[in-house]
Amino acid sequence: MNARADTLIPGACPDCPPLHDGLEQRLRDRMHLADLRRNATDWRGRLALGLALIGPGVLVMLGDNDAGGVVTYAQTGATYGLGIFLPMMILLGIVAYVVQEMTVRLGAVTRRGHAELIWKRYGAFWGWFSLVDLIVANVLTLMTEFVGIRLGGQALGLPAWLAVPAALAFITYVLVFLRYWTWERISLFIAALNLIFVPLALLAHPDWHRVAQAFSGHGWIVPGGFLSITFLILISANIGTTIAPWQLFFQQSCVVDKGLLPQDIQAGRRDLMLGVAGMVVVAIALIVLAAQTLKGIPNAQGLDADVILQALRAKLGDGLMALFALGLMEAGLIASIVITASSAWAVGEAFGIERSINAAPRQALGFYLPAIVGTAVAAVVVMIPGINLGFLNLSVQVIATVFMPAAMLFLLMLLNDRELMGAHVNSPARNAVSIAIMLGLIACNGLYGIVTLFPHAFGG
Secondary structure, eight states: OOHHHHTTSTTTOTTSOOOOHHHHHHHHHHHHHHHHHHTTTSHHHHHHHHHHHOSHHHHHHHTTSOHHHHHHHHHHHHHHOSSTHHHHHHHHHHHHHHHHHHHHHHHHHHOOOHHHHHHHHHHHHHHHHHHHHHHHHHHHHHHHHHHHHHHHHHHTTOOHHHHHHHHHHHHHHHHHHSOHHHHHHHHHHHHHGGGGHHHHHHHTOOOHHHHHHHHHTTTOOOTTOTTSHHHHHHHHHHHHTTSOHHHHHHHHHHHHHHTOOGGGHHHHHHHHHHHHHHHHHHHHHHHHHHHHHTTTOTTGGGOOHHHHHHHHHHHHOHHHHHHHHHHHHHHHHHHHHHHHHHHHHHHHHHTTSOOOTTSOGGGOHHHHHHHHHHHHHHHHHTTSTTOOHHHHHHHHHHHHHHHHHHHHHHHHHHHTOHHHHGGGSOOHHHHHHHHHHHHHHHHHHHHHHHHHHOTTTTOO
């Protein structure tokens, strides 16, 4: 640690004003990364630095395989089996990488969160627009997470009145009372449990020949056609569970809070690639599992987690059903942790208050409280008896797809701001791919809207 940095640590400079706890911890984190960068002269040092920089990319992508995503993938596999949606997961993984890589560069170069940049570059109107957009989408998404926690817990013998409040208490604890490095490592451990769905798919003994055929273009049968409302709902839901507005805010703020610099962008990309690979593998595993065990269930696109768990019990037995229930709870828990953090960061950045998980609760009530309140509202709603859980899940994923083009537009404008990005500004090729993704989202939303309003518009 150099002399200048030492003078900033309380006790090292008697004449310097004291730092509050959050700033001190944030500084220590920065110095730890600086030491690792300085010592990255051989493979051991580079490995240590690479491992330390893992976090934002893995969390954003495995957090994206949330409880709502688990149910959406299961609905997809039950409806269309081993077909077009399997290779589509790889395409959606590439789309997610293209979108999220921009947040890595934006955060590392500007050292500012997404909400802060929108407010400062485009003013209060668009700042409020993006913030309200995010908070509404986050609360709706959190409802699907608590649905997964509730139903997974019930399948394991935990009553809803215990599972949901316990999850809310844990989410509050890790956000409010842990500091960034501990919060991140615990979150990574929980996120790794997302892989539980892979052995479950293997134990279902799928037809590997048909899986291979799906990737080679055979068996792409879409009952009702590509313009049927069922297909458009499920494709919108799958897109919505792959890229969503909260991911932009989360990863950029996570990069900033962690302390990544422009020289860490390549490591941030590797971290993101690791997360995307995990997301795609789990998504494919879930579709394969559902195609093997749930195919042919009537109204499959309206399945909720409870029906899925009952069907898995009938087909695979109590043991494997319990593993699925555990995975469903994990998916809801890790997503709730990262989505709640994205709300906290966005509010802190928008209003210019404390915006770091390193901040102690007494110093940053305005940072923590709004996010916890939003999460608590979502938890309370899912305790309401008689709520249509399958409809809620699909609706939330589709809403995420509807909100995403506006979020991507702000991201693209920021990435093309040479004053902000300098040499890291978007290239023409990146812009072309990003615009194509945005237009694809708009087209998907438009087709879904037309078919919803005019069911026979395309002869369906």
